[in-house]
Amino acid sequence: MKAMILAAGLGTRFKPWTDKHPKALALVNGKTLLERNLLYLQSFGIKDVLVNVHHFADQIRHAIIVNDGWGSNISISDESNEVLETGGGLKKAAGYFDEGSFILMNADILTDLDLKIMISFHEKYKPLVTLAVTDRNSSRYFLFDQNDQLCGWRNKKSDEEIISIQGSLLTEKAFSGIHIISPEIFPLIHQQGKFSIVNVYLELAAAHTILGFDHSGSKLVDVGRLEAIAVAEKLFI
Numbered sequence: 001m002k003a004m005i006l007a008a009g010l011g012t013r014f015k016p017w018t019d020k021h022p023k024a025l026a027l028v029n030g031k032t033l034l035e036r037n038l039l040y041l042q043s044f045g046i047k048d049v050l051v052n053v054h055h056f057a058d059q060i061r062h063a064i065i066v067n068d069g070w071g072s073n074i075s076i077s078d079e080s081n082e083v084l085e086t087g088g089g090l091k092k093a094a095g096y097f098d099e100g101s102f103i104l105m106n107a108d109i110l111t112d113l114d115l116k117i118m119i120s121f122h123e124k125y126k127p128l129v130t131l132a133v134t135d136r137n138s139s140r141y142f143l144f145d146q147n148d149q150l151c152g153w154r155n156k157k158s159d160e161e162i163i164s165i166q167g168s169l170l171t172e173k174a175f176s177g178i179h180i181i182s183p184e185i186f187p188l189i190h191q192q193g194k195f196s197i198v199n200v201y202l203e204l205a206a207a208h209t210i211l212g213f214d215h216s217g218s219k220l221v222d223v224g225r226l227e228a229i230a231v232a233e234k235l236f237i
Contacts, residue, residue, distance in 0.1 A: 001119070003046050003103035004093055005037055006086060008054035008079045013225050014108075022056040024107040025063055026223065028232045032063065033107050033223060036236065038072045044115040046103060050096045052077040052089045087189070087197040094186045104197075106177035110236050112219040113178065122180040127209040128188075129201060130180040133173035134216040141172035142212060150210040153202055164205035173212050176220055 011023035024034040031039075034051070041049060049072050053060045057080050064074050077093045084092055090104060101122060103115070113132055122130040131150065133142060143152035143163070151165040154172065179197075188208070189200055201210055221232040 001046055001102060002048045002050070002097055002099060003041050003105065004050040004052070004077075004090065004096070005034065005105055005107050006052055006089060007034060007060060007107040008052040008057075008083050008089055009107075010055050010083065011108075015226070017226060018055065020056075022053075022060055023223075024051075025056075025059060026108075026229065028110065028223070028229060028236055033110070034060065034063065035067070035070050036110060037105060037107060038070045038074075040111075041103065041105075041115075042071060044119075046115075047072045048075075049073070050075045050077055050093055051107075052079055052084075052093065054079040054083040082194060084194050085196050087191060087195040087200050088193055090181075090197055091186070091189050091191070094183075097183050097186075101180055101182050104179040104181055108223040109177035110219075110221045110223060110232050111176060111178070111215075113176065113215045114218075115178075118178075118180060118213050118215070121211075121213050125209070125211060126182075127211040128182050128185055128204065129210045130213050131201075131210065132176040132178040133212040133214055134176055134218070134220060135214065136174045136216070136220075138174035140175075142175055143170040144173055144212045145170060148212045148214070150201060150205045150212065152205075153198065162202050164202050173214065176215065177222065 007024035011018035014023045025032045139157045141154045145167045152163040154161045219235050
């Protein structure tokens with residue numbers, strides 16, 4: 001199985017570090033976020049990884065070269081001309097995924113989620129996409145029915161809500177930034193250029209199975225803000 005790490009973002013919530021560096025190279029107990037996620041994937045036998053780059057792309061390239069990919073076989077998806085967001089970045093990388101389902105994950109997520117169990121879940125139920133989620137406080141939620149089918153999305157701050165499948169009882173789950181995606185998704189993506197993969201999922205959910213995989217109880221830190229480094233350093237040695 002192959003994987004893609006999303007490392008192209010501008011990291012605007014991570015200033016002042018991202019004024020001079022990409023967020024993926026921020027350190028947690030002496031190891032970069034990128035290195036930690038590569039080693040995390042390696043622990044489940046995944047060594048073929050695509051990394052997309054935009055913000056301070058040369059720094060990421062240099063780190064990969066001098067560290068020999070930290071033991072992974074790394075390819076680069078270059079978004080130097082324009083950051084394409086999660087959906088556009090994935091679509092640009094479609095040609096890399098030629099071996100069945102694959103992992104997509106954010107560079108700024110640290111977790112001890114048992115990826116082997118999540119992969120088994122995906123292989124058993126064969127959805128178009130499996131999304132790692134937990135029951136935790138967040139400002140934005142995916143909405144699932146009693147069968148863990150994605151039915152919508154809700155933003156608690158803006159009160160925005162998108163419902164793909166009407167259901168009488170929908171449960172809020174916070175997204176963990178890890179997806180397992182079947183390659184059948186690529187011909188279904190009609191969006192062009194810069195776009196969010198969340199919008200793709202919400203559009204496709206009406207006609208295709210997209211499931212949530214709840215890993216509540218696992219360690220999880222979204223290192224999206226600079227102050228999250230201290231939290232991450234307590235949980236990830």
